[in-house]
Amino acid sequence: MDFGPYLMLASLEGAVMAAVLALTAVGLSLVFGVMRVVNVAHGEFFMLGAVLAWWIASHVGGPPALGFVAALILAPLAVGALAALADITILRRVDYDPERTIVATIGILYILQQVTLMTYGPEARPVEPPFNSRLALPWLEWGDTGLQMYWPWGLSTTSYKLFVIVAAVVVLLGVWALMSRTRIGLLMRATQLDRDMALAFGIPVERVYATVFGLGGALAALGAVLIVPIQQAHYLMGGDPLLLSFIVVIIGGLGSLPGTVVAAILIGLSDGIISVFFSPMLAKIFATLLVALVLVFRPQGLFGVKPR
Amino acid sequence: MTIKTTGTTRRGALKTLAGGAAAATSLPFWARYAQAQTSEPIRIGFQMHRTGIGAAYGRWYGRTTEAATRLINEAGGINGRPVEIVIEDDGTDPKRGAEVVEKFATQLKCDIGYGTLFSHVVAGSAPRAGELKLPYFIVSEGHQLASGGLNRYTIQPGITDVKSQVQAMAPFVAANLGKKVTMIYPDYAFGHDHRDFFSEAIAAQGGEVVAKLAIPPTETSFTKYFPKIPRETEVIYHVMVGPAVLTFVKELGEFFGPSRPEMFGFIDSLEAVDIASPGLEFLEGSYFWEGMPRYAQPDQTSFDKFYREQVGVDANGASVADPKDVSTYAHMFACWETLYVIKAGMEAAGYQSFKDRPALIEAVEAMTDMAQSNEHPQGPKRFNGKTHQVFGQQYISQVTDGKLLVKHTTSLEDGFYPDETDYTKMPF
Numbered sequence: 064m065d066f067g068p069y070l071m072l073a074s075l076e077g078a079v080m081a082a083v084l085a086l087t088a089v090g091l092s093l094v095f096g097v098m099r100v101v102n103v104a105h106g107e108f109f110m111l112g113a114v115l116a117w118w119i120a121s122h123v124g125g126p127p128a129l130g131f132v133a134a135l136i137l138a139p140l141a142v143g144a145l146a147a148l149a150d151i152t153i154l155r156r157v158d159y160d161p162e163r164t165i166v167a168t169i170g171i172l173y174i175l176q177q178v179t180l181m182t183y184g185p186e187a188r189p190v191e192p193p194f195n196s197r198l199a200l201p202w203l204e205w206g207d208t209g210l211q212m213y214w215p216w217g218l219s220t221t222s223y224k225l226f227v228i229v230a231a232v233v234v235l236l237g238v239w240a241l242m243s244r245t246r247i248g249l250l251m252r253a254t255q256l257d258r259d260m261a262l263a264f265g266i267p268v269e270r271v272y273a274t275v276f277g278l279g280g281a282l283a284a285l286g287a288v289l290i291v292p293i294q295q296a297h298y299l300m301g302g303d304p305l306l307l308s309f310i311v312v313i314i315g316g317l318g319s320l321p322g323t324v325v326a327a328i329l330i331g332l333s334d335g336i337i338s339v340f341f342s343p344m345l346a347k348i349f350a351t352l353l354v355a356l357v358l359v360f361r362p363q364g365l366f367g368v369k370p371r
Numbered sequence: 372m373t374i375k376t377t378g379t380t381r382r383g384a385l386k387t388l389a390g391g392a393a394a395a396t397s398l399p400f401w402a403r404y405a406q407a408q409t410s411e412p413i414r415i416g417f418q419m420h421r422t423g424i425g426a427a428y429g430r431w432y433g434r435t436t437e438a439a440t441r442l443i444n445e446a447g448g449i450n451g452r453p454v455e456i457v458i459e460d461d462g463t464d465p466k467r468g469a470e471v472v473e474k475f476a477t478q479l480k481c482d483i484g485y486g487t488l489f490s491h492v493v494a495g496s497a498p499r500a501g502e503l504k505l506p507y508f509i510v511s512e513g514h515q516l517a518s519g520g521l522n523r524y525t526i527q528p529g530i531t532d533v534k535s536q537v538q539a540m541a542p543f544v545a546a547n548l549g550k551k552v553t554m555i556y557p558d559y560a561f562g563h564d565h566r567d568f569f570s571e572a573i574a575a576q577g578g579e580v581v582a583k584l585a586i587p588p589t590e591t592s593f594t595k596y597f598p599k600i601p602r603e604t605e606v607i608y609h610v611m612v613g614p615a616v617l618t619f620v621k622e623l624g625e626f627f628g629p630s631r632p633e634m635f636g637f638i639d640s641l642e643a644v645d646i647a648s649p650g651l652e653f654l655e656g657s658y659f660w661e662g663m664p665r666y667a668q669p670d671q672t673s674f675d676k677f678y679r680e681q682v683g684v685d686a687n688g689a690s691v692a693d694p695k696d697v698s699t700y701a702h703m704f705a706c707w708e709t710l711y712v713i714k715a716g717m718e719a720a721g722y723q724s725f726k727d728r729p730a731l732i733e734a735v736e737a738m739t740d741m742a743q744s745n746e747h748p749q750g751p752k753r754f755n756g757k758t759h760q761v762f763g764q765q766y767i768s769q770v771t772d773g774k775l776l777v778k779h780t781t782s783l784e785d786g787f788y789p790d791e792t793d794y795t796k797m798p799f
Contacts, residue, residue, distance in 0.1 A: 069598050072594070072598055073595065073598075076592075076594050076595050080592075180422060184426075185421065185422045185423070185426030185427075185429075185430075185614075186426060186427055186430075186614070186643075187614030187615060187617070189617055189618075189648070191649055195650070197625050197628050199628055219625065219626065219628055221625055293592070293618070294591045294592060294615065294618055295591075295614065295615060295617060295618055297614045297615075299423075299614075300591070303591070335595060338595045338596075339595045339596075339598055343587070343590070343595065343596075344587075
């Protein structure tokens with residue numbers, strides 16, 4: 064394939080990945096920013112979203128779009144509720160102590176993963192996309208008669224992949240509006256700045272925590288529902304998103320939403336482009352190297368604020 | 372509270388380990404006791420891919436094993452003793468595989484080990500079976516056994532190895548589909564067998580492999596690999612495994628759109644997947660290797676019919692109980708046939724106890740031709756005692772109206788190659 068179309072295909076693939084990654088990582092970043100909890104079980108909320116999407120879509124009859132829309136609404140709600148419940152019953156009991164929450168969320172990770180294995184089983188199952196038409200993309204080249212348009216072999220995307228990108232942008236704008244324009248967002252930001260002072264001002268910090276943890280889980284689940292018509296629901300699928308989300312959050316700065324989005328685009332696009340041109344392994348090496356460099360030279364992340 | 376819990380868990384784990392070690396050391400005494408009673412069941416340790424990337428195969432290997440064991444027991448067992456299958460999950464993981472083999476030999480008092488499919492798990496487990504002198508019947512397709520890379524205790528009597536399969540296929544590909552081939556295969560031992568032996572075999576037919584795309588078996592998204600397919604490609608040769616095979620084939624279709632090259636795939640790329648799945652329409656007219664035809668053919672043998680009924684598979688290769696539960700039909704026959712080879716071997720060796728294990732190996736090594744029958748429903752086979760490898764016929768099917776229709780059946784001779792080792796010269 065020629066360089067131009069090749070690069071365009073790589074960027075498209077990278078953009079889809081960046082979109083899903085941004086949703087997943089924003090959830091992780093939000094939880095850390097507000098609660099100072101490193102949620103190791105985040106990838107499992109992602110997995111649960113995908114598995115529930117399959118379950119809902121296969122129980123709702125009618126056209127595929129109906130099942131998908133139902134999954135898009137119900138799966139994040141269910142996962143969010145489960146995450147909030149995990150916060151109330153587990154994280155609150157260990158007083159959000161940093162070390163103990165890590166151990167506790169590792170426990171949640173294994174419980175969710177194994178319960179899924181025991182009930183849903185080890186198979187990978189597909190969810191049918193609501194619409195999916197192949198869009199061949201043209202490319203321009205200088206020919207004998209000047210600029211010509213042609214259709215390179217393989218340069219294509221699908222309408223569904225474009226939808227994923229658009230949907231992720233819309234949801235991220237929604238999260239931004241929630242944080243900066245609403246009362247609950249104000250409460251979250253106040254809690255993030257100074258937990259004790261927020262408590263002194265009568266903010267129900269515990270309820271804010273449960274909401275944030277639920278929201279984080281719901282965002283991961285939403286990312287998964289969007290990706291599951293492209294990939295498939297599988298009980299081990301939470302591993303990669305967890306690792307990549309951590310990479311994104313560390314590079315972007317823990318707790319910084321704009322940083323997370325920028326880092327997700329950076330990692331998603333570089334992963335797409337490097338794995339197309341070189342090898343997927345090199346893309347992972349590059350991402351990990353970037354984390355190491357950020358940790359050495361700018362430990363607070365690209366957009367993070369130095370702790371006072 | 373958490374700290375206390377961690378402490379208890381660790382102590383508990385240590386206790387279990389100590390208990391296991393104690394049990395292992397005391398084992399020879401009561402193991403001898405158990406063997407003194409000849410009405411005790413023959414215990415076959417079934418190393419099963421219940422979880423991990425091989426889970427779909429594991430489920431169907433399990434069902435096939437269950438059906439064959441039931442029939443063997445209904446017919447009086449082996450040497451008058453019932454057969455008991457002892458299942459251990461290996462997570463499709465080589466390290467765990469070696470532990471499972473060890474558990475069969477030392478803790479679970481199994482007479483033999485059996486049933487491993489994924490070649491990297493075989494590579495991890497077989498050396499341990501050799502050290503523990505546990506007869507180890509693999510159902511794997513890997514060429515590592517026949518190449519001399521394993522040991523005398525490892526035997527593959529139910530399924531042809533990849534080298535033989537691709538050697539038998541290559542002439543058909545070169546003659547009917549094209550000579551410039553791009554290969555897409557999983558990046559581990561099994562895929563490397565395909566890469567090496569198909570490259571050799573197609574070169575012998577005057578063709579060439581123009582590109583080789585190795586994909587990690589745990590990969591979940593594939594479009595990024597496809598631009599490496601050169602424009603001159605006439606045939607795509609694809610073989611993929613793992614939970615994401617459906618995504619793989621779908622993205623392949625999306626990549627090419629309406630102007631795809633010819634395609635020759637190993638059915639592994641679609642094992643346990645319904646060919647009528649949305650997004651797979653582009654496969655119409657493409658070719659697949661099948662170890663055994665998934666769809667009941669117009670000239671279906673009575674043996675295939677019997678085998679399907681007993682395992683619970685319908686004419687479309689799916690579970691009788693759930694038409695969406697598609698089987699791994701092209702591979703799982705080998706479990707059935709391997710169990711009947713074990714039965715024949717144990718009967719020929721007069722197998723009674725662990726001390727007869729070498730005699731069992733020798734009895735299987737002495738086997739040659741196996742006729743197509745209810746015991747061997749896939750087709751006639753010839754076993755090579757020197758390389759511990761069986762050779763069978765292969766099927767090439769074309770997707771026709773969303774079903775696989777057999778177009779060509781290779782002969783046993785198409786798959787023969789010179790011996791690369793002689794295990795019978797290796798001491799027990």
